[in-house]
Amino acid sequence: MTEAPDQRHRLSLEVLAGGDALRQERLTTDLRGALRKADGWEIEFREGTAPNSGDRKGVSSGDLSLWAVAVAAARPAANILITLIKEWCARDRHRKVEITFGNDSVVITGKPDQAQERVIDSMLARMQSVQAPSAGDDEE
Secondary structure (H helix, E strand, C coil): CCCCCCCHHEEEEEECCCCCCCCCHHHHHHCCCCCCCCCEEEEEEECCCCCCCCCCCCCCCCCCCEEEEECCCCCCHHHHHHHHHHHHHHCCCCCCEEEEEECEEEEEECCCCCCHHHHHHHHHHHHHHHEEEEEEHCCC
């Protein structure tokens, strides 16, 4: 039996749609499709939040979100994922995606400012520092 990846290799992605569950569902599904290009990542709906599950049409709870699970734990893979999310958000300045890594989170918008870029860079650095020990163990 394969265990779920630990927190070092998993991000939570949530499209923020201002409480509009139908819009959130559409945008989250679209984001998932856009992120399929992200080498080194598997993008899946979080358990219990997939759209059109059961006999419901869409979701009503407003908690539709994705897991981004790193297949390759290298920083370039994280940079590619963040770049794809930024590009997706840039299509419409009202798009927002909250990325959570452990206890840290950042919201990427359609037009990020310098402060937001610093927060994103800081999160990428923390991801790398958490992932680095496991990568180094294999080299020796």
